[in-house]
Amino acid sequence: MKAFFKYLWIQLKMDLRDKGTLLVFYLVPLIFFFVMGAVFSSINPLMKTTLAASMTIFSVTMGAVMGCPAPIVKMRESGTLRAFKVNGIPDMAVLSVQAISAFLHLFLVSVIIYVVSPLAFHSAIPRSPALYFAVLAVFLFASIGIGLLIGVVARDQPFATMLSMVIFLPSLLLSGIMFPATMLPKSLMWLGRIFPATHALQSFVGLAYQTKTDMNANLSLGIIAGIGLLMFVLATWRFNNVRRSEQL
Amino acid sequence: MTESAVSIKGLVKRYGSFTAVNGIDIEVGRGEVFGLLGPNGAGKTTTLECLEGMRKANGGKLRVAGCDPQSDQRELRSKLGVQLQSSSLPDSIRVGEAIALICAWHGLSERLDLIQKFEISDLLKKQYRELSAGQKRRLHLVLALLNNPDVLVLDEPTAGLDVQSRAQLHEEIRTIRLQGITVLLATHDMAEAEELCDRIAIMIHGKIAVCGTPAQVTAAGSKETRIRMRTTKGSLLPGGDIGGATFVKANDGYLEWNCRDIAPSVTELLKRVQDADDTVEDLRVERPSLEERFLELVKGVENR
Structure with missing residues (x-):
């Protein structure tokens, strides 16, 4: 366990040295938050009610879906996984450390957004901060699960980027964080419901802000947790399969 | 009888219908430096990867430092050091x-002795991306030695290195050998194998074509040793065989x-020169090289 935490600590330090990681986990989400926060809160005062949640969903989706796969694909392509394995570091420790470090970075960004939103944009404070962070934790779990699955499925970086975009763009446009999902055609509204971002917004609104939702907030939270569990199971299964097939 | 450090008996490894390693047998004694040579695709890396437990063999029995590479993975990791042909670390x-x-994953405290021995103390703060190719190889060698292994596997450790880095790494391998660590070295570099290895095996198309000391392997070839001599008075005349040596030509x-x-x-x-009251001005003995023997073997297999 000591070795695992040492690895996690080194991974966090490496992340802070890596420009790509800083860009995708911190810089772009926070710039987007400040720009869109200013725009949304001035053109649509209603957005102020859920600004922190909307911007958190954007940041987490971007960080997890765009940021998580790249290091996994790179480690497989470059031979780092093999080097780690022959030196006694198990494959699953690598996957776990990637997941936990992503969780910590994205949680930190989410806390920044949570704290700054009311101060900078006079957005509403959730009625239940505890439920806000509980929903956040479940949403992080699901989003990182998707990121890991993309990382272990994609054979190279361009394919990983393509898969990430397939998840990221619809999450952004169909989840209701940019504009109400009820404004969308029915087919797109239903399509949006396969993405955790849609359910995350419903859960934040219903459970943390305790205002009216389009869907049952508890059910939405359950769906996110289910998606997360499925993603982690699939990512682990696929990762083991890939490692085994590489050793045929 | 003491157990070999590495024992390979009838190793077979297939990738689909292609047989990469076809029933090879190798025994490497403790403290020996054993070289595995062969052209690209001969099965060297596959053989090493089976020994490292990175690939599962289709047939045969393998033992590395007394461990089965597949079933004793945990024990193997504590007894085996590996420098892979293509490996990397995170850039940052x-x-x-x-x-x-x-060290943490091996359950060891930091090996300051190795840091000093390999003179990498000035690199400790450098990120992996900032290292030269030679420094990266040295680092991977240090990492492979951290667990104080019984057996060290080096897969083309000097490929792509400049002359200075290569010489430095050779020196380090010699030092490792003095510690009694068994070294299994896969290389394309014949001079490297001749210089470092106690014994070598040449693999071609997944089979061992020849195995022995570099001198034995070279001597078993069809190429003969060439003797060139010039005397002060030129007392020896061209033509005629002397002491089992066949005259080839007179030149310059x-x-x-x-x-x-x-x-x-x-x-x-020398006796004939002395008898003729002459003196030797220059005498050169050119033994056939391992490279010539290697090419001869590869050509022989390809012509079959």
Whole structure:
């Protein structure tokens, strides 16, 4: 366990040295938050009610879906996984450390957004901060699960980027964080419901802000947790399969 | 009888319908430096990867430092050091962190002795991306030695290195050998194999074509040793065989002979020069190289 935490600590330090990681986990989400926060809160005062949640969903989706796969694909392509394995570091420790470090970075960004939103944009404070962070934790779990699955499925970086975009763009446009999902055609509204971002917004609104939702907030939270569990199971299964097939 | 450090019996490894390694047998004694040579695709890396437990063999029995590479993985990791042919570390990891990380997974405190021995203390704060190719190889060698292994596997450790880095790494491998660590070295570099290995095996198309000391392997070839000699008075005349050596030609004041066993030939030549009251101005003995023997073997297999 000591070795695992040492690895996690080194991974966090490496992340802070890596420009790509800083860009995708911190810089772009926070710039987007400040720009869109200013725009949304001035053109649509209603957005102020859920600004922190909307911007958190954007940041987490971007960080997890765009940021998580790249290091996994790179480690497989470059031979780092093999080097780690022959030196006694198990494959699953690598996957776990990637997941936990992503969780910590994205949680930190989410806390920044949570704290700054009311101060900078006079957005509403959730009625239940505890439920806000509980929903956040479940949403992080699901989003990182998707990121890991993309990382272990994609054979190279361009394919990983393509898969990430397939998840990221619809999450952004169909989840209701940019504009109400009820404004969308029915087919797109239903399509949006396969993405955790849609359910995350419903859960934040219903459970943390305790205002009216389009869907049952508890059910939405359950769906996110289910998606997360499925993603982690699939990512682990696929990762083991890939490692085994590489050793045929 | 003491157990071999590495024992390979009838190893077979297939990738689909292609047989990469076809029933090879190798025994490597403790403290021996054993070289695995062969052209690209001969099965060297596959053989090493089976020994490292990175690939599962389709047939045969393998033992590395007394461990089965598949069923005793945990024990194997504590007894085996590996420098892979193509391996990497995360770009932003510092050298010191990489060493601390691997030590932690081996359950060891940091190996300051190795840091000093391999003179990498000035690299500890450098990130992996900032290292030169030679420094990266040195780091991977240090990482492979952190667990104080019984057996060290080096897969083309000097490929792509400049002359200075190569010489430095050779020196380090010699030091490792003095510690009694068994070294299994896969290489394309014949000079490297001749210089470092106690014994070598040449693999071609997944089979061992020849195995022995570099001198034995070279001597078993069809190429003969060439003797070139020039005397002050030119007392020896062209033509005629001397002491088992066959005359080849006269060129630029030199007479040239080919022979299999140089001792009687050179002794006889020197005796003739002395008898003729002449003196040797220059004497050169050019043994066939391992590279020539290697090419001969590869050509022989391809022509079959």
